[in-house]
Amino acid sequence: MSRSKPFFGVAVILFAASPALASDGAYPTDPVSVATGRELAEIHCATCHAVGRDDQSAQAGAPAFRDLSSRYPLESLEEPLAEGIVTAHDNMPEFALEPDDIDAFLGYLTTIQVK
Numbered sequence: 269m270s271r272s273k274p275f276f277g278v279a280v281i282l283f284a285a286s287p288a289l290a291s292d293g294a295y296p297t298d299p300v301s302v303a304t305g306r307e308l309a310e311i312h313c314a315t316c317h318a319v320g321r322d323d324q325s326a327q328a329g330a331p332a333f334r335d336l337s338s339r340y341p342l343e344s345l346e347e348p349l350a351e352g353i354v355t356a357h358d359n360m361p362e363f364a365l366e367p368d369d370i371d372a373f374l375g376y377l378t379t380i381q382v383k
Contacts, residue, residue, distance in 0.1 A: 295342075295375035304369070305376025309333060312363050321380050327359070337381040342374055349373065 296302075309319040316327035318334065325332055336342060348354075352364040365373060 295371050295378050297375050297379055301372045301375045302379055305372040305374070308365065308369055308373045309376060312361070316360070333377055334380045334382050336377060342377055342381075345374065345377075346370055 306319070309317075313319055313333070314326070316325060316330040318325040318330075318332035321334055323332075331339065336345075349365045349370045350367070352362045353360070354362055
């Protein structure tokens with residue numbers, strides 16, 4: 269079981285009903301936004317997570333980003349990305365993204381999800 273899963277489960281519970289998450293899940297998928305989102309994933313996440321369509325996570329137990337929508341609604345990540353993702357383990361750095369970067373990041377995630 270992934271050590272990150274408890275965080276995402278808590279994020280879904282805490283933020284799914286939040287009015288701040290009024291997004292309809294329609295994130296930008298234009299080439300510039302997708303490239304920006306991928307770059308953000310590579311900068312902030314690729315040290316541990318698989319951030320592409322077919323790579324492997326460098327850290328055992330770190331979920332591949334292409335599988336996240338099968339585990340959690342992607343829009344449930346909006347608030348944690350804005351305020352800084354904090355997990356139960358010490359190895360994950362805390363970072364926060366600006367609104368346009370959140371949209372680009374989630375737009376990128378949308379494009380790589382395994383259906």
